[in-house]
Amino acid sequence: MTEYNNAIEIKDLTKRYDGFTLDKLSFNVPKGSIMGFVGQNGAGKSTTINTILNIIKPDAGSINIFGLDHIKEENTIKKDISAVFDELPFHEELNANQLNKVLKNIFSQWSTETFQGYLDRFALPSKKRFAKFSKGMKMKLQIAAALSHNAKLLIMDEATTGLDPVVRNEILDIFLEFLQDENNSILMSSHITSDLEKIADSVTFIDRGKLLLTGYKDDILSSHGIIKCSKKDYSDLDKNDIVSARLTDFGAEALISDRAACEKKYSGAVIDSATLEEIMLYYVNRDKKEWG
Amino acid sequence: MKGIMIKELFLSKKITILGLVTYLIAFIMFALVKLSILYGNIGKLPENTIKTTELTLYYIMPLGLAFILYASVMTNNTKSDIASKWNVYAYTLPLSEKQIIGASYIYNALLFAAATVINFIVYFIALGLYGDKFDYRMLFIILGIGALCFVILGLNKFFMLLFKGSTTKARTVLCCIYMGLYFGIFLCIGQYITHFYESRGYKLDDQDNWPPEASVEFEKHITRLGETIKDNLWWSVPLILIALGMLFYALSVMALRRREK
DSSP states (O other): OOOOSEEEEEEEEEEEETTEEEEEEEEEEETTOEEEEEOOTTSSHHHHHHHHTTSBOOSEEEEEETTEETTTTHHHHHTTEEEEOSSOOSOTTOOHHHHHHHHHTTOTTOOHHHHHHHHHHTTOOSSSOGGGOOHHHHHHHHHHHHTSSOOSEEEEESTTTTOOHHHHHHHHHHHHHHTTSTTOEEEEEESOHHHHHHHOSEEEEEETTEEEEEEEHHHHHHHOEEEEEOHHHHHHSOGGGEEEEEEETTEEEEEESOHHHHHHHTTTOOEEEOOHHHHHHHHHTTTTSEEO | OHHHHHHHHHHHHHHHHHHHHHHHHHHHHHHHHHHHHHHSSGGGSOHHHHHHHHHHHHHHHHHHHHHHHHHHHSOOOHHHHHHHTHHHHHTTSSOOHHHHHHHHHHHHHHHHHHHHHHHHHHHHHHHHHHOSSOOHHHHHHHHHHHHHHHHHHHHHHHHHHHTTTOHHHHHHHHHHHHHHHHHHHHHHHHHHHHHHHHHTTOOGGGGGGOOTHHHHHHHHHHHHHHHHIIIIITTHHHHHHHHHHHHHHHHHHHHHHOOBO
């Protein structure tokens, strides 16, 4: 495999549906990192992920994985990719032992020991039919399967959605272990931003098919802030500095995208740190500018 | 590819076992009829009736059992793949569409071969129980039944893949095709018989006045046709079925390649 810096490189990715367009999306997932792919429902996260996995065909744009074209080199690339979906993609009449036998004969680098290790760690029964698994068990099973063939890239579509915090934390720990190998990378779509805040190195926000932000999580968090002020003070703010503002009976909260500049410009103003969830919320409402 | 074949095996196991049990029960019933002929009530019937029964069973036992066996071991798991979302997951595996479809075809081809061996053995058992003279054409008919099941399997698979996610659409189209074939064949046979008699000057609305040679002539014609196929064109039957099998394989690969737009 060729040398590469980005596990995934997406350039001008376009996909048109009736009533929705994924519009010239461009971002990279750096090698050895975990990228959170954030957006509200219907933002285009699954479309993007399905296009990366070549489940759906893009109308325009290019996707390189490990520096290789994702369609021309599909079979080479897919040996080193694992996909985890929000729903179990295995037949419910199968059990873990049978799944092991199936996948062992599909992936050349499949490790039964690793798979069994994950089953033990997650306390998943190997002879119980998947139909009798809970949602959390099904997700753990998918992750066990995804991590048992020495994949270099894990692509997850809403994998932690619907899971309780204990299971989610357990799974997030596994991802961090996976990233101990600096050649491994993760692209993880989610609208549970607290998970991403915990583990992501970089974040890409999309909304209504358009890229809003992409970059290192720490840079995004440090560059954004929320000014909390009265309505009168808010009216004095330069609206160009503001992404959007939430107006309530008690005052205003405005998201700014250049915290350092605003701290100088509005000295004395209270500027709090913004969470990823707040950043998403304010960006989603950017067209309204003021909302409440 | 082997992994997909193992998956097919796991998914088909239940229905195959059920089919084999049905097969075994039917087989035992055929054997019991023979026991009844030898020692039971059927043996008390007139000799002609016994002979007719034996002749009928000589054909029904191997051909009927062949149909049960082929139909129960060759399975199509496409619907289950779609319902479980495996078909989407399969796109993320390091396998080409040819390999994914090919694995299912090879799996069914292996079962077809195994079922054929069993069916041939059963034919020889039927021959021992009810027949008197070995007829190699029976082996070809058994193979033909198997090949037909294989082609139907390919056809079903193709339409299931073509209308991915909509098994109702696939079933509707398949139902139309099978009904079309069924009535089409009747229509063609009817037209063929009409043409045969009219070209020889026989009026169809005057059948009561036809000379006895008329039906004999037709019987001879059909026998000649059968002999011609048997002696010279017998190879065309498996060839056509193999060609159809390959066609449906290619179409299934194309259907699987067709990504969501």
